[in-house]
Amino acid sequence: MPASQGINGMFDFRKITPEDLEEQTDALIGKQRTAYNSVGTLPLDKVTYSNVIKELADLMTERSTQGSPLDFPQHAALDKAVREASSKAEQKLEEFDVEMSMRKDIFDRVVGFRDTVGTEGLSAEQKRLVQKLVLHGKRNGLHLSEEIQNEVKKIKKRMSELSIKFQRNLNEDNTKLFFAREELAGMPDDFINELSQGEEGKLEVTMKYPHLFPITKKCHVPNTRRLMVTASQSKCMEDNTPILEELIALRQKQAEVLGYKNHAHYVLEERMAKTPESVAEFLTNLSQKLQPLWEEEKVVMLKFKKEECDKYSYEYNGQLDFWDMRYYMNQVEEKMYAVDQDEASLGVSFSVRQYFPLEKVTLGLFDIYQTLLGLQFTLLPDADTWHDDVKLYQVTDAQTQENLGCFFLDLYPRDGKFGHAAIFPLQPSCVGADGDRQVAVCAMMCNFTKPTKDKPALLDHSEVESYFHEFGHVMHHICSRAAFAMFAGTHVERDFLEAPSQMLENWVWEKEPLTRMSGHYQTSATLPDEIVDKLAKSRKANAGGFNLRQIILGTFDQTIHTRGQADTKALFAQTYKDIMDIEPIPNTNMPANFGHLAGGYDAQYYGYLWSEVFSMDMYDSCFKKQGILNPVIGAKYRQSILQPGGSKDAHDLLRDFLGRDPTPDAFLRSKGLQA
Structure with missing residues (x-):
């Protein structure tokens, strides 16, 4: 990679070996640990902006710059062994991050600088850095007893392991379904022609977006859509459901140990919303305003469903099923606004995609x-x-x-x-x-x-x-x-x-x-x-249904992180039913593949x-x-x-x-x- 472009890392993962990743990870951790030790052993009467605050800022820069080429390949590399090594590297680095964030000796020197040297003469951003370093130390319990600090450190390390495992399971998932041509009725020929042939000459489809979204939008065979949505909503369910539910419990435990009512209160302290109550009020008020729109949209979609069932001799059950949503939202766009994303169909002579x-x-x-x-x-x-x-x-x-x-x-x-x-x-x-x-x-x-x-x-x-x-x-x-x-x-x-x-x-x-x-x-x-x-x-087509789905996800996220424990499968089904009056598919658990919940959006999807x-x-x-x-x-x-x-x-x-x-x-x- 040309250094002249200012890129300090190496991003040709075809040349990186698992051994390279392990060696570079250990080297970075060793180098950083030595520097942190130097800060942590400074005499308290010798602390300055340069040897404490600037040094910590420089360490954060080094960690971010040199760590990214080590933990990013898990999401991008072609070689599975490299992806696995990168995932292990991230786990090591995050465990190290937790360890360094829990060092009371470092925290004492930051507080010592603030209280003895002071922030007068610093820029606004430098003052903000000092304030954030102190706040983050307190949010890690470094002003509390050693027993509490050790408990928080243990919880953080376990949460890091679980989050990495949750995402790794999603990245490596390769769920496939196989359909006969007639089971994909309604799909454009171009789409069909690009599918691989699998078992008994059937066509192979995956849960990747270029297959999942077109089929659930365009295939008029209800059972095919049901199978696709069921597989999608079940992805990683067995592996990730227990991971997620352990994460929820650990987050609650950490919040309580640190003196917060729940994880949502802990997280929102540093957000614009500030409290779970303000988030709940926002989501509830918006949901109430959207309900009349959604009721109107449901009437239209049910009308289209009745027409569709009559046309293709499908049984009409008088309700919108979970696997109907994307299909009939797409029908609204095509029939009411004459916008067809794919190709001429349903009397529409125009394809946006082309x-x-x-x-x-x-x-x-x-x-x-x-x-x-x-x-x-x-x-x-x-x-x-x-x-x-x-x-x-x-x-x-x-x-x-x-x-x-x-x-x-x-x-x-x-x-x-x-x-x-x-x-x-x-x-x-x-x-x-x-x-x-x-x-x-x-x-x-x-x-x-x-x-x-x-x-x-x-x-x-x-x-x-x-x-x-x-x-x-x-x-x-x-x-x-x-x-x-x-x-x-x-x-x-x-x-x-x-x-x-x-x-x-x-x-x-x-x-x-x-x-x-x-x-x-x-x-x-x-x-x-x-x-x-x-x-x-x-x-504005489908504004009610689309935004209520976002409210469902935000509400579910807030609920699990205010209660502190949950049967995620049952709670998600109930939340969906309460807000949209549609039953999720039995024996599925969408939260098990809801990456945001383990990817930094916990209590924040709103x-x-x-x-x-x-x-x-x-x-x-x-x-x-x-x-x-x-x-x-x-x-x-x-x-x-x-x-x-x-x-x-x-x-x-x-x-x-x-x-x-x-x-x-x-x-x-x-x-x-x-x-």
Whole structure:
């Protein structure tokens, strides 16, 4: 990897061996331990900003920068042995992190600096770093008895082991089903032709998004959809259910040991929402406002289901089944808004997907972000990467030509790869030990349908939206100018984290961006105006059902982390039934493959809806009024929202950008509700 691009790690995992990962992990831990020991043995009357606070900040930078090439391969490497070694490396590193975070000798020196030397003369960000170091020490119980500290350390190590195991099980899952051609009735020929043949000539499908989503949206055979959704909702159920339920109990135990009522109270102390009560009020109020919309949507979907059952001679049971949801939501888009994502069907003569070849979408997306944020992206064609499909781009400031960092794009599914869409930070943008700023590096992982011999990779509109959203996280990471790794990029309050990316989703519903990102894969024609209009009108389609599902997930997450123990299978089924009045499939347990619950979103999934309040306010009051591609507003957004990272409270970032406190009016209107 070219060091000139500022990438300090090595990301060609085809050359890394399991032995390399083990050796480098042990070396990093040994080096860091020696440095922590030096801080921990300083005489209390000799502590300074340089030998305590700056030293700890530099250690965090080193851990993040050198640790990422060790724990990231588990999500991306082709060799299973390397993935397993990387998972073990992450476990070692996280155990080390827990051990260092629980060192009272370090905590005493941070507190000693604060109380004897003081923070006068430090910058605002330096003062914030000191305050956070003290707070985190207290949240680990370092001001409490040694017995409590040992208990917390033991709990944290076990939780780390379980979280890694939970995600590893999901990454390695390779569930497959086999169907005869007639069982996939309604699926486009192109989709069918790309499926592998398996047992007795049947067609093989996986639970990866490029199979799961199209079949559950387009296949009109109810039993096929039932089997697909059942398999998806059962994924890793036997292995991950006990892991999740042990995690829930451990989180509760830790909270109680530290003097908190429950895990949700513990987590939310550092979030915008502050308390579980404010989260519950937010979710309950929104649910009540959405229920009338959902009742109207159910009537329409049941009407479509009755027509469908009559047409194909299926039994009509007078209710929406769990496996009906995505299918009839798609029918609403096609029949009521004349938007068909795939190909001509149901009397609709238009296919959205044909206008969104991935390469064209990528070029258009790059063009929009470069214009809006004053950036320049350059492909590095000779870069070493972990797979031939992966591309690396350098980002520079268009005006100053300063190198801001690099991002990898890994967009297609493969066995053993991370199965969803996410950004993995690989190197933080912050000031290094030598006083120079190191650039940001990250990887964007998606699972879009691969190109075929006849067609390029084609995206439906929801995938374009997802691409735009995830790339917003890339920009948040790359554009950060925080001084410290603790505050770099997306290290903001979790219930604000999604707001910058959610705001940028609005661009995929507007004419000019859609024109830039579209081009028919055969004719290069851009998306016709009439379809742009239909897409825009379809944005509020299914708003009740879609947002209530988010409320179900947020409510379930809050419930398990306020109660502190749960039969997750029974509780999820009851929560779903209570909010949407639909019975989940018996003997399934979606929470067992709900990666957020073991991936840092515990007691925080509500944040997706919570942060939408801010994303819609920023978009509606600034970009919508002053130009969605206005580089002046884009520069203000980059400066006020992206650059600070977590170096300021999210409320302050919003006030800086909006010029006032945020309001929920635009958010409610976006859901089809009265402000």
